[in-house]
Amino acid sequence: MAGYFWLNIISFDMWYTFKGFCSLQRNVRQREKRKLIYYTIFAWGCPFMFAIFCVSMDFLPAYVNVPPILRPKFSLGDYCWFNEAGPYLLYYHGLRSMCIISSICLSISTALKIMRFKKDTSLCLKDSENNCFNNNKKWHKMAHDNNG
Numbered sequence: 001m002a003g004y005f006w007l008n009i010i011s012f013d014m015w016y017t018f019k020g021f022c023s024l025q026r027n028v029r030q031r032e033k034r035k036l037i038y039y040t041i042f043a044w045g046c047p048f049m050f051a052i053f054c055v056s057m058d059f060l061p062a063y064v065n066v067p068p069i070l071r072p073k074f075s076l077g078d079y080c081w082f083n084e085a086g087p088y089l090l091y092y093h094g095l096r097s098m099c100i101i102s103s104i105c106l107s108i109s110t111a112l113k114i115m116r117f118k119k120d121t122s123l124c125l126k127d128s129e130n131n132c133f134n135n136n137k138k139w140h141k142m143a144h145d146n147n148g
Contacts, residue, residue, distance in 0.1 A: 001047035001092075004099035009039045011106035018113040054091060 013035070054072045057063045063071070069086045 001050065001095065002044055004096050005043040005046050007103050008099045008106075009043050011103040011110070013039070015106040015110045015113075018110050018117070050091075050095065 055074060057066060057071055058074045070090070072087045072091060
């Protein structure tokens with residue numbers, strides 16, 4: 001599960017980076033360290049909390065009234081994993097699917113923003129290249145006329 005949460009974090013970080021693209025930023029190293037700490041807490045903390053929640057549903061009396069389809073039933077098997085298809089689909093594939101779908105949405109949004117930045121940059125570059133070319137052309141003509 002932590003791998004899917006890291007995938008989600010990477011997609012979010014790309015989206016966040018291009019959300020408000022700004023090349024002049026101060027204290028980048030300190031901000032990146034803080035982001036890494038937050039991302040690590042999220043990517044490792046969410047699966048850890050999820051595991052605690054699932055195990056507590058099996059062993060704590062507070063969850064006695066939970067319907068059987070929602071109980072992970074770790075205590076029934078020989079190993080620590082979901083023993084029935086319902087909880088396995090709900091808890092593992094459901095959470096995994098949410099991470100993948102959100103990563104896909106964030107990646108598509110990032111790709112669209114990159115395309116928009118590329119288009120805006122290319123328009124600016126064409127204009128500046130034309131201006132630079134025209135200025136150089138005028139300068140060369142003036143230099144040629146003065147020397148000629």
